[in-house]
Amino acid sequence: MRWLRVAGAVLGLVSIAETSVGADTVSTKVLANNVVLEDVVVVLDVPEGLDGTPFGIFFVDSKGDMVVYPALARIGQHVYDLRHRPDWRGRARIVGTTLVGANGRVRQPTTEDEIDSFLEPEPLIPSTVNVLQGHHLFGMTWEWALLLLFVPAAVFFYSRTHRVEMSLLLGFCLAWAVMDARSIADHASAVRWHEAHRDDLRVTSLGDGLTFADRAAPTIGDGSWTADASLDAQPLARNYLVGYAFADRRYRPNDPGNSGADFLVTCDPTQGEVVVSHGGLYLVRRTVR
Structure with missing residues (x-):
């Protein structure tokens, strides 16, 4: 099922993002x-x-x-x-x-x-989206900070109302409102960033990567493939294709000493004969098969 493949791809990307930093090429x-x-x-x-x-x-x-x-x-x-x-x-x-x-x-x-x-x-990136750590204040977790806000707030409201239940409820509501405000600020920041970088993110959609891989994999077949530098700015697309979607296809590093790959995955359609394209990703034929 497609949702199972999406889940597997995301888990694979988490592993790739956390381990690729230690590679010799970085x-x-x-x-x-x-x-x-x-x-x-x-x-x-x-x-x-x-x-x-x-x-x-x-x-x-x-x-x-x-x-x-x-x-x-x-x-x-x-x-x-x-x-x-x-x-x-x-x-x-x-x-x-x-x-x-x-x-x-x-x-x-x-x-x-x-x-x-x-x-x-x-940070909403593939390596953190499933393991968000939450916010911290003076080394404390956000939950402890909210608790420390709730207690004095409840005491303050009790000094005004002299009603325990009402004071606890108002203190809880205040802590909840602050938590919601922090979450809304996070979401607004993520939306602003993604809007500002829309052009950079246009080919990194996981859905586009899945569709492109479905179409390109049969074309590559038993041949070999590589990716050019245009994918370096698209880590989600590159990591998904290299580490997951085309893992069972022969990969050749794209360097001057090794240019014998049959196909090239690129974001630039002018690199040669385009045989498969989707969502800004192009599979270019490099040799006649």
């Missing part, structure tokens, strides 16, 4: 060496051209193991708070990022950092 930038991770945050200054780029923040622990956290770049100087992550503990040999075009550092959070971290929208 460039990295070191932010700190030999740092204790207790109560520290990562601060990055992201230029305009990288706004909305999915990337990874990683650290290498004392045993030499690497842990990678997916994130979404926000233009300007912002905090990326990982203190709530269970692995963000102990001493790290290296802390770095795959967002090499951004300057950054690791530091103790300031009050401004805490507020900026709380106001950060939840």
Whole structure:
């Protein structure tokens, strides 16, 4: 069934996004060496051209193991708070990022950092959409912050009404209203970002990827395929095709020393004879079969 394939594709993309950052072909930038991770945050200054780029923040622990956290770049100087992550503990040999075009550092959070971290929208990308962590304030989970709001609010309303049930209800309603306001702000931010990047996202629809793969796979058949650089800006489409949809087809890296693939997947229809197209994705024949 189609919905089962969609679910499987999303799960595959989560795995790909979390592991591909550690591949040899991914460039990295070191932010700190030999740092204790207790109560520290990562601060990055992201230029305009990288706004909305999915990337990874990683650290290498004392045993030499690497842990990678997916994130979404926000233009300007912002905090990326990982203190709530269970692995963000102990001493790290290296802390770095795959967002090499951004300057950054690791530091103790300031009050401004805490507020900026709380106001950060939840990143809706394939590697996080099923594992959203929620918001944090001064290192506390959002639920604890709401509880700390509920208690003094209930006490305040009791001092005014002298009715326990009414005070508890009003305190609960206030905490609920704040939670709703935070959720609405998240949704509004996601809508604004997707509208601003509509052209960049037009071929990354999972539905388009499924339809394109259904049509292209029989054409590729026993032949080989590759993808060009135009798909690098479309990580959802590329990761879905490379890691899931065409996993049983022969893949050849698209580099100068290996140009023998029979078909090319691209976003540029001028690359050759287009044999399959859908949603801005094109399968181009490179050799006569």
